[in-house]
Amino acid sequence: MGARACREPAHEHSGGVACSGPGFRSGWIPSPAVTEIRLAEVRDAEAVRMIYNLEVTTATSTFDLVPRSLAQQEQWLAQRSGAFSAIVAELDGTVVGFASLSPYKERAAYRTTVEDSIYVSRDHSRRGIGTALLEHLIEIATASGFHTVIARIEASSDSSRALHTRCGFELVGVERQVGRKFNRWLDVAVLQRML
Numbered sequence: 001m002g003a004r005a006c007r008e009p010a011h012e013h014s015g016g017v018a019c020s021g022p023g024f025r026s027g028w029i030p031s032p033a034v035t036e037i038r039l040a041e042v043r044d045a046e047a048v049r050m051i052y053n054l055e056v057t058t059a060t061s062t063f064d065l066v067p068r069s070l071a072q073q074e075q076w077l078a079q080r081s082g083a084f085s086a087i088v089a090e091l092d093g094t095v096v097g098f099a100s101l102s103p104y105k106e107r108a109a110y111r112t113t114v115e116d117s118i119y120v121s122r123d124h125s126r127r128g129i130g131t132a133l134l135e136h137l138i139e140i141a142t143a144s145g146f147h148t149v150i151a152r153i154e155a156s157s158d159s160s161r162a163l164h165t166r167c168g169f170e171l172v173g174v175e176r177q178v179g180r181k182f183n184r185w186l187d188v189a190v191l192q193r194m195l
């Protein structure tokens with residue numbers, strides 16, 4: 001790509017990210033192929049749901065309350081394609097993060113808007129993997145002709161807000177107490193990047 005979708009990290013992350021697969025070009029990534037970003041496949045279901053279910057059961061990053069079964073995760077992956085593909089980050093052959101684009105809303109006039117979602121294994125956080133995944137989602141969204149990307153983030157999530165801000169997203173609003181999990185109300189920060 002021409003310009004990088006996200007700012008470079010303030011410090012050197014351990015491990016770099018190289019990218020492969022249809023539609024992928026190299027990003028900001030500082031060092032060679034320790035990690036690969038590729039399209040997700042159904043065979044990634046177990047690894048993806050392990051990352052996701054930890055968030056479901058222990059965090060407010062997702063508003064899901066019930067962990068996904070393997071069959072549900074396989075179905076979710078099987079349904080992802082084209083502009084709404086899922087991608088994974090692999091480190092030495094192990095999936096350490098995943099991300100996807102989804103339709104923003106069902107009604108037809110919203111079709112030029114897309115919503116992103118990113119999850120990185122806690123054992124591999126702060127290594128630039130989230131940035132690399134989001135940068136690739138932005139590339140996919142741009143190549144697919146979308147006009148804008150929305151991120152809906154639990155408002156107290158400093159990490160996700162910082163990640164999106166680095167990648168050019170701006171806060172456009174906060175939805176107050178629209179979720180409830182772990183016996184508390186949750187606000188949602190809406191961040192947006194024009195493409």
Ligand SMILES: CC(C)(COP(=O)(O)OP(=O)(O)OC[C@H]1O[C@@H](n2cnc3c(N)ncnc32)[C@H](O)[C@@H]1OP(=O)(O)O)[C@@H](O)C(=O)NCCC(=O)NCCS
Nearest residue numbers: 009010061118119120125126127128129130131159162163
């Ligand atoms: C948010 C998330 C995807 C970030 O992934 P990551 O691989 O750690 O991100 P990066 O290493 O690329 O970090 C990018 C920037 O995000 C910010 N960031 C990441 N983790 C942070 C933390 N724990 N606290 C504060 N800022 C953080 C920093 O600005 C960081 O840049 P820096 O390390 O150069 O300071 C990851 O923490 C995660 O999966 N969280 C749970 C799921 C979630 O909230 N997903 C987003 C909802 S869609």
